[in-house]
Amino acid sequence: MPELLPPPRESALTGFRTLLHKEVLRFWKVGFQTVLAPVLNAMLFLLIFSHVLDRHVTVYGEVSYGSFLVPGLVMMSLLQNAFANSSSSLIQSKITGNIIFMLLPPLSYREFYAAYVLASVLRGLLVGVGVLLVAWPLVDLPFVHPLWILVFALLGGAILGSLGVIAGIWADKFDQLAGFQNFLILPLTMLSGVFYSIHSLPALWQRISHANPFFYMIDGFRYGFFGHSDVSPWLSLAVVGVSFVLLTALTLALLARGYKLRT
Amino acid sequence: MSLPAIRVSALTKRYGGLQALAGVDLEIRQGEFFGLLGPNGAGKTTLISALAGLVRPDGGRLEVMGHDVVADYRQARRALGVVPQELVFDPFFSVRELLRIQAGYFGLRADAWIDEILEGLGLTAKANVNMRALSGGMKRRVLVAQALVHRPPVIVLDEPTAGVDVELRQGLWQFVRKLNEAGHTIVLTTHYLEEAETLCGRIAMLKSGRVVALDTTANLLERFATHTLHTRLAQPQIGVALGGRADEDGWVDFAFDQFAEVEVLLARLREAGAGLQEMRLGEPDLERVFVEVMQRA
Numbered sequence: 001m002p003e004l005l006p007p008p009r010e011s012a013l014t015g016f017r018t019l020l021h022k023e024v025l026r027f028w029k030v031g032f033q034t035v036l037a038p039v040l041n042a043m044l045f046l047l048i049f050s051h052v053l054d055r056h057v058t059v060y061g062e063v064s065y066g067s068f069l070v071p072g073l074v075m076m077s078l079l080q081n082a083f084a085n086s087s088s089s090l091i092q093s094k095i096t097g098n099i100i101f102m103l104l105p106p107l108s109y110r111e112f113y114a115a116y117v118l119a120s121v122l123r124g125l126l127v128g129v130g131v132l133l134v135a136w137p138l139v140d141l142p143f144v145h146p147l148w149i150l151v152f153a154l155l156g157g158a159i160l161g162s163l164g165v166i167a168g169i170w171a172d173k174f175d176q177l178a179g180f181q182n183f184l185i186l187p188l189t190m191l192s193g194v195f196y197s198i199h200s201l202p203a204l205w206q207r208i209s210h211a212n213p214f215f216y217m218i219d220g221f222r223y224g225f226f227g228h229s230d231v232s233p234w235l236s237l238a239v240v241g242v243s244f245v246l247l248t249a250l251t252l253a254l255l256a257r258g259y260k261l262r263t
Numbered sequence: 264m265s266l267p268a269i270r271v272s273a274l275t276k277r278y279g280g281l282q283a284l285a286g287v288d289l290e291i292r293q294g295e296f297f298g299l300l301g302p303n304g305a306g307k308t309t310l311i312s313a314l315a316g317l318v319r320p321d322g323g324r325l326e327v328m329g330h331d332v333v334a335d336y337r338q339a340r341r342a343l344g345v346v347p348q349e350l351v352f353d354p355f356f357s358v359r360e361l362l363r364i365q366a367g368y369f370g371l372r373a374d375a376w377i378d379e380i381l382e383g384l385g386l387t388a389k390a391n392v393n394m395r396a397l398s399g400g401m402k403r404r405v406l407v408a409q410a411l412v413h414r415p416p417v418i419v420l421d422e423p424t425a426g427v428d429v430e431l432r433q434g435l436w437q438f439v440r441k442l443n444e445a446g447h448t449i450v451l452t453t454h455y456l457e458e459a460e461t462l463c464g465r466i467a468m469l470k471s472g473r474v475v476a477l478d479t480t481a482n483l484l485e486r487f488a489t490h491t492l493h494t495r496l497a498q499p500q501i502g503v504a505l506g507g508r509a510d511e512d513g514w515v516d517f518a519f520d521q522f523a524e525v526e527v528l529l530a531r532l533r534e535a536g537a538g539l540q541e542m543r544l545g546e547p548d549l550e551r552v553f554v555e556v557m558q559r560a
């Protein structure tokens with residue numbers, strides 16, 4: 001029977017690691033929907049668009065449309081799934097009420113943030129790598145600057161993971177979250193140059209695209225593959241880096257206040 | 264003098280126009296089995312949530328084992344185990360996975376202790392069953408188990424027996440009693456007043472966010488409750504004329520404080536020819552105390 005023994009040994013990071021582990025398990029257990037389905041989606045896009053356009057369109061001079069499309073699709077899938085992970089996990093926990101099991105223990109809001117965002121990044125990367133692997137035999141991908149690829153993948157995943165945390169704690173109902181997804185995330189990713197080089201756009205649309213931070217994530221990511229991009233990768237890095245810092249600060253501030261979590 | 268397990272001072276909380284807690288002061292000693300009673304909406308859950316850091320108070324201070332729940336939240340939360348009122352669960356995991364995860368949040372690996380909790384709560388056979396597949400009563404047991412994974416010295420149970428069958432209720436109380444005997448402080452809210460009466464050494468009654476009674480259970484019973492003499496009379500109207508209260512089953516009840524009053528009462532019933540057919544004595548119980556306290560407050 002229970003006695004008042006000193007509690008078992010503990011380490012400072014175990015709480016954070018456990019939350020991360022739980023968040024990873026949560027999507028991994030239903031990997032069919034959370035990883036395989038998005039990979040399949042991206043493949044359908046690739047097959048349809050590249051089949052229709054491959055022979056007619058080339059980008060940056062010598063890059064076939066299929067090759068051009070793949071990094072965009074990879075990044076788009078990565079971003080959407082990073083967002084979906086933290087946002088759906090949080091709103092489910094809020095609606096079912098089991099969020100309290102994460103609020104009762106001595107986890108700091110920074111640990112909470114880091115675990116949710118990291119799990120989102122992991123799911124995003126997994127989906128991204130999945131899309132890449134399936135597309136590999138179909139197109140030529142030179143991988144000119146692997147480090148740029150990695151940096152943009154990580155930052156993009158973290159930004160969308162953060163946005164997912166904000167959306168998940170802000171939304172009270174699933175349809176509010178769907179609104180966030182349909183009216184913000186989806187248009188911004190679709191209009192970010194996944195399917196086209198913005199140089200092919202009219203001047204006005206080019207300027208509008210430049211105001212979309214998602215454009216820089218995809219453009220910088222694509223630079224890593226081809227060594228070509230619409231804008232300098234350094235500019236993209238700056239925009240994406242600043243977005244990440246601002247969004248992290250905002251998310252942490254909300255969590256520190258207990259916004260909608262500790263009422 | 265040792266530190267109180269829980270100290271609440273001048274706690275206030277308002278939800279819009281509703282004062283859920285209107286200045287609560289309360290001290291619960293280590294090792295107590297304490298009852299927190301009150302009608303629906305009295306503020307019991309709000310008080311517990313504030314203690315657990317789930318609700319931000321508007322004013323006042325809360326300490327668990329001497330640790331301020333805001334400034335020193337890590338220590339305070341380590342010292343506290345809460346069984347929530349709502350039947351919440353994470354449908355993704357099995358019972359054992361859930362308990363491992365919960366222990367992990369506290370920075371602990373506690374497999375042997377988890378086995379003990381499972382055993383003590385009759386959950387061993389369900390250890391590898393998914394939460395979704397458990398009955399309501401079983402889910403309730405898992406909630407208790409989750410509150411215990413980090414062996415908190417202070418355990419708060421918010422209506423743990425709502426919707427729970429007799430067997431589990433008794434098993435649960437046996438388990439909680441043992442925890443109490445082992446030195447854990449127990450705080451209990453319940454609407455089953457006979458449970459509170461048998462289990463709790465001291466009781467606070469809350470009404471509209473205020474403590475309206477706070478004393479040992481024995482004192483409360485003595486202070487407020489009267490005994491009752493239930494009688495069945497051939498002429499009930501005579502009993503009523505002598506100050507009795509007729510209930511719907513045809514009994515006439517007389518309230519009294521001292522047993523000497525019974526002698527007098529019986530003599531008067533006989534003189535008046537009421538025709539005593541049957542009688543029973545009712546001990547004072549917490550339900551009467553509760554009703555009386557709530558009416559006076």
Ligand SMILES: Nc1ncnc2c1ncn2[C@@H]1O[C@H](COP(=O)(O)OP(=O)(O)OP(=O)(O)O)[C@@H](O)[C@H]1O
Nearest residue numbers: 263278281283301302303304305306307308309310
């Ligand atoms: N999040 C909230 N928003 C608005 N009002 C709330 C909220 N939580 C509680 N209240 C109100 O505060 C009051 C106290 O509620 P609380 O849940 O603490 O009561 P309780 O004593 O636990 O009742 P019960 O016995 O029904 O569980 C109630 O009037 C309730 O409606």
Ligand SMILES: [Mg+2]
Nearest residue numbers: 307308309348
């Ligand atoms: Mg309640």
